[in-house]
Amino acid sequence: MVMTKEKSILRVVGISGSLRRESFNRKALQTAKKIALEMGVDVDEIDLKELNIPMYDGDIESNGFPDAVQRLRNKVESADMLIIATPEYNHSISGALKNAIDWLSTGKNILDGKTAAIFGASNGLFGTMRAQAHLRQILNALNVIIAPQPQLFIRSAKEAFALDGSLSDQKLFLQMQKLIKKTIELTVLIKENKQ
């Protein structure tokens, strides 16, 4: 990968759509952070469980953004790129992730023009394929740029992770490396073009 001056100041945030502490999506996000760090990019993780933002409600918004929402918006606003690990609940993304996206989009769309690497892990055979399809449609609505390929579906998650929580399935690990690399390159390209 060609390193650029811009890349060294790339700002990236990481979000897991699953709140559970031991979730495979949190674990997958940790592996993605390590991969990005090896490429010289530090990822600032936003923990939706800790942030504990309220459900989107126009009545709340009309009184101004709650503190937790404002913190979320500030963190994402300063980023060029997002890494999103999504679980699949009932063929779509989690309410927690959707709610966070809706708070980011309302008023000024904070996500406009940013890039995202998305992936997901599940114990099923399809590895969040349907949730990711919904997530792409949702992020498309907000002008978030997602590379069409590669796509990463961490299926049979119980077998894909080692005891230390790292993504040990080598095929999936290499796919994740490609996805992160591709998205960083895309982000650098867009960032350079803006400057």
Next chain:
Amino acid sequence: MVMTKEKSILRVVGISGSLRRESFNRKALQTAKKIALEMGVDVDEIDLKELNIPMYDGDIESNGFPDAVQRLRNKVESADMLIIATPEYNHSISGALKNAIDWLSTGKNILDGKTAAIFGASNGLFGTMRAQAHLRQILNALNVIIAPQPQLFIRSAKEAFALDGSLSDQKLFLQMQKLIKKTIELTVLIKENKQ
């Protein structure tokens, strides 16, 4: 419509996916309740704003359902049919509605085999068309039976409602009547078949 003995004991719950007090979806739900009542069916409204259920989190679930979640599950479990008014946020349903559905589905799927009438209102030209497409996919995953037609998209909502909050657009009102009637008939048919 043919009235049946079963219909008199039909249990229906109504949910708005928008929390805002003055939302068009809350208003549309009130009109749907009146229409159902005229057909002899009382609708028990579940207010997600008042219920204030937490974000789905496997760590919380492993300690048992929170009180608000248990109340939600009990109300829906005793129902034969749901009426769901969905807003469209970023081409999909609200985080609040998705979160409620996820809490209803986890462990024992409370929604299994129930029927639903779904509709939505927005100020745009498509009247929640994309959110309803996602909602159908999500509810299909849970074996919720939704009639393929009629579908109801309350577009340009500002013009569709009267000052008293009722759905005053006559074409849309008649479509809502058809939708509620069709879904009640379907529910009666399914309920009779179960007995």
